[in-house]
Amino acid sequence: MSDLYQAHRALLDGAVEASRQRGFWAAFSENPKTYAEGAAAEGKAAFAALLNAPFDLPGVAAADRVGAEVSPFGPALGITYPAPDVAALVAAGEKAGAAWAEAGVETRVGIALEILARLNKASFLIAEAVEHTTGQAGPMAFQAGGPHAQDRGLEAVAYAWQEMARVPGAVRWEKPAGRSTIRLDKDFHVVPRGVGLVIGCATFPTWNSYPALFADLVTGNAVIVKPHPAAILPLALTVRVAREVLAEEGFDPDVVQLAPDTAERPITKDLAAHPSVGIVDFTGSSVFGGWLRENLRDKLLFTEEAGVNTIVISSTKAFAAMCQNVAFSLSLYSGQMCTAPQTIFVPAGGIATDEGHKSFEEVARGIAGAVDALLAEPARAAAVLGAIQSSATLARIEAARGLGRIVRDSTALQVEGARTATPLILAVDAAETGAYLEERFGPISFVVAVADAAEGVARATAAAREKGAITAALYSVDEAEIASAVPAYARAGVALSVNLTGGIYVNQSAAFSDYHVSGANPAGNACLTDAAFVAGRFRVVCVRRPAAA
Structure with a gap:
């Protein structure tokens, strides 16, 4: 021996x-x-x-x-x-x-x-x-x-x-x-x-x-x-x-x-x-x-x-970069990740951004447009989306089309023999909880109109406590608002990412640093x-x- x-x-x-x-360290090279x-x-x-x-x-x-x-x-x-x-x-x-x-x-x-x-x-x-x-x-x-x-x-x-x-x-x-x-x-x-x-x-x-x-x-x-x-x-x-x-x-x-x-x-x-x-x-x-x-x-x-991962968008100093970051998170592996966001809360009256005030509709269209731009080149689209693991996910996408107003429809890539689907994005009101508070595994997401960011945080953290969540994200330029939200997410047992706009995404989890799943809500023990x-x-x-x- x-x-x-x-x-x-x-x-x-x-x-x-x-x-x-808990800093960056990798034993085995990803390159x-x-x-x-x-x-x-x-x-x-x-x-x-x-x-x-x-x-x-x-x-x-x-x-x-x-x-x-x-x-x-x-x-x-x-x-x-x-x-x-x-x-x-x-x-x-x-x-x-x-x-x-x-x-x-x-x-x-x-x-x-x-x-x-x-x-x-x-x-x-x-x-x-x-x-x-x-x-x-x-x-x-x-x-x-x-x-x-x-x-x-x-x-x-x-x-x-x-x-x-x-x-x-x-x-x-x-x-x-x-x-x-x-x-x-x-x-x-x-x-x-x-x-x-x-x-x-x-x-x-x-x-x-x-x-x-x-x-x-x-x-x-x-x-x-x-x-x-x-x-x-x-x-x-x-x-x-x-x-x-x-x-x-x-x-x-x-x-x-x-x-x-x-x-x-x-x-x-x-x-x-x-x-x-x-x-x-x-x-x-x-x-x-x-x-x-x-x-x-x-x-x-x-x-x-299972869980319902959420994003709350209150305000941002980098609207285009925010939309690009969210778009990649929705698209990566066609949303077939336990960490992928599904439900995006946006104030019905819109948000303040570096590009001026954006209405609820403009925020939804901004995210949808960023998805379109990300997937415009076929080779890149295939590399980001991959394929749909189960045919049941395609049926789930079809059924979800009737759950809200379609902001961006899901389509298939032209990849011979492959089972593919781009992200489906729907707009709904906060009262339509039956649509957005059930996990719908795959490239399905909802932009939900709420009264304000405080309601969005309250709904997001309640969803984590009741339905389970592994990840959550918050976009805000107000440090007091962020400071108030952090303990609410912690009590809900969900990992929170704040103002991600670069090369790190809410659905990524790093070994030796991130604690993947807290065990503190129904998403896992x-x-x-x-x-x-x-x-x-x-x-x-x-x-x-x-x-x-």
């Missing part, structure tokens, strides 16, 4: 320090040009070699196979995976997890870091898998599916390491007792909670799954990874890398297992409800999140669910990443005995 902990110690130390300082020459071409070739064939997962045999992934850009992938048996998966995880739990903390951390390093080397292959299962455009698939996801996994390792490092391995306990002293030797054992289940989503399969996967691993839990049926390949590649490293280091590779299924024959509920599964991590709809909360009361459950996300995944058990003379 190699000393992977020492080999990657500098990486761990950097991540721990970054998580404390494709910094990777080895020819790596991108090798990734494409490796992806092509996987198509229309059984996926090889060493050490896993199955009589049946599953897999029906279809690229949102057109073709079916034709990849099949070993069909799992729920009881056998959990039993294998329990068996493999026994030795994994007994391994030292440093051993587990070192192996997790080696897995992340190898995933980074496979970033171009993973990017191809992410692009052709989620519909993310190539650049986003590389960054979000590769290095950004790896940074999020590393962040979880750093937090878990810090929490476990608080536990001493052994101490000599001495208590004065009159003329004598009572002495005990105490050993403290980090004990895992049980098999962890990580339920992946269809839009960000690696970014949303890596924190839970690596938090479970380093705290001593075996892990079953259950991908979304439409996005199996990115997590299958991840599991294969993890199993390779585990086997090389002398551990049963079943410490990490893949559990693919189909939409017609789902296995997620059976896995989640299994008595030996102790931890469940889920990203997805509030409907299934509600089922998990109702039925898994004896398990540790972490969720990221967990945060990526804080101490609470990792600390409950293990328990500490003490063994004590009279000290040797």
